[in-house]
Amino acid sequence: MATHIDPVCGMEVGEDTAFKTLYKGKVYYFCSRQCKEAFDKDPERYLKGGPRGMPHH
Template sequence: MPEVDPVCGMHVDPATAKYKTLYKGKMYYFCSHMCKVEFEKNPDYYLTHGPKGMPH
């Protein structure tokens, strides 16, 4: 079952995801390195407000 990238909202297959991070005991998956880096700057923002589209 695909996961949703918390930064941009794209669907990501956990089995093939290259970018992931563990935060507060939960694994999050990302479509790109840029989304992963953006999430790691302020994870609580994305978990509270939801995906905002691709970071610039």
Template sequence: MVMDPVCGMEVSETSKFKTMYKGKVYYFCGPGCKREFEKDPEGYLKSGPKGMPDM
């Protein structure tokens, strides 16, 4: 299990919601978290999970 960098939820590495950033794959619980991360990846990587995004 890995942590969704947006909401902090534990997700499986088999999640279909994933993206690559700077050579590393990040996994998400759903499409909303994936979209939010892709808008500001550095923000989430520097300050950590911020909870579920408003969808």
């Protein structure tokens, strides 16, 4: 199965994760609800600046 990088924490995530979002026509995959919510709040921050580590760490 294809894996993706969680744009928030930088972890590797499978496509079967329940936490996904759509931004500018592209699907992003997350390891957790926290990562997804952090991304949804300000996607550009993570897309431009790269992964920042777990949002609650």
